[in-house]
Amino acid sequence: xxxxxxxxxxxxxxxxxxxxxxxxxxxxxxxxxxxxxxxxxxxxxxxxxxxxxxxxxxxxxxxxxxxxxxxxxxxxxxxxxxxxxxxxxxxxxxxxxxxxxxxxxxxxxxxxxxxxxxxxxxxxxxxxxxxxxxxxxxxxxxxxxxxxxxxxxxxxxxxxxxxxxxxxxxxxxxxxxxxxxxxxxxxxxxxxxxxxxxxxxxxxxxxxxxxxxxxxxxxxxxxxx
Numbered sequence: 001x002x003x004x005x006x007x008x009x010x011x012x013x014x015x016x017x018x019x020x021x022x023x024x025x026x027x028x029x030x031x032x033x034x035x036x037x038x039x040x041x042x043x044x045x046x047x048x049x050x051x052x053x054x055x056x057x058x059x060x061x062x063x064x065x066x067x068x069x070x071x072x073x074x075x076x077x078x079x080x081x082x083x084x085x086x087x088x089x090x091x092x093x094x095x096x097x098x099x100x101x102x103x104x105x106x107x108x109x110x111x112x113x114x115x116x117x118x119x120x121x122x123x124x125x126x127x128x129x130x131x132x133x134x135x136x137x138x139x140x141x142x143x144x145x146x147x148x149x150x151x152x153x154x155x156x157x158x159x160x161x162x163x164x165x166x167x168x169x170x171x172x173x174x175x176x177x178x179x180x181x182x183x184x185x186x187x188x189x190x191x192x193x194x195x196x197x198x199x200x201x202x203x204x205x206x207x208x209x210x211x212x213x214x215x216x217x218x219x220x221x222x223x224x225x
Contacts (some may be wrong), residue, residue: 003120003129004162008155010137011107015152018144030146034199037142041106042196048110048189051153051182054224058213065187065213075208078104085153088169088171103143104196105207107136109188109214111181115140117162118176121169129162179225180218187217 022030052058069075082097093099107113116128136158144151164173174180191213194205 001120001163001166002124003116003126003133004166006126007129007133007136007162008093008159010133011103011140011155011158012152014137014140015144015149015155018131018141018151019149021141022145022148025145033142034146037139038196038199039201040196042193043197045189045191045193048185049187049193051189052186053182055186057220057224058183058190058217061187061216062181062190062210062213065216066210068212068216069209070206072212073209075101075206075212078208082150082153085156086150091149093148093150095147096150096153099143099147100157101150101151101208102195102198103151103154104138105211106139107154107158108161109190109191109211111163111185113185114165114172114175114181117165117171118172121166122173139184175218177221177225180221182219183221184214187196187213 025033029138049055049058078101079097082100085091085098085100086093112128112132116126116132120126140151140154175184191207191210194207194210195201198205198207
């Protein structure tokens with residue numbers, strides 16, 4: 001669990017730094033920072049999505065996952081959690097929920113979550129999660145400077161999900177199969193691309209409702225290969 005503890009800590013630290021900086025930054029500077037971050041996230045998402053060997057299959061998983069997620073309305077439940085946290089800690093931030101949802105999905109979508117958590121849980125090597133912690137911490141500075149304290153609370157989601165995978169690592173070794181990781185990376189990349197589009201405010205995509213696509217991609221890879 002060492003890697004997850006560190007990862008959660010860097011998200012909180014980065015968020016606090018970002019909030020402190022955000023209070024001092026003019027609105028035009030914060031706006032251009034978010035635009036730069038949005039473009040960067042889009043590039044990362046495209047790179048991940050296009051790295052897949054079976055892009056058509058991944059698109060199918062995203063479409064099926066979107067239908068499932070919309071039927072369940074996962075985004076609504078994540079937003080409710082964000083609203084509960086906002087009320088529980090008496091935050092008056094108008095972007096609390098947006099920051100919580102955006103950061104949580106971004107930090108939990110990708111192969112590093114799987115690889116890092118399993119390696120930490122099986123052989124006690126938190127190295128991958130340390131690298132992820134650094135990346136998430138830096139991203140939290142940029143996010144929190146504009147979206148506020150909600151970003152810091154994404155550390156809770158990271159702690160629960162990554163910690164859970166770490167504790168169950170011995171039973172989840174199949175997730176380290178290269179074909180499964182490739183499917184996770186490709187489908188996750190499409191979700192991250194959507195996050196970048198949301199950051200740029202080009203439209204509003206319910207990223208939370210696309211999350212089932214990652215699980216469908218895992219199932220597809222296990223069956224197909």
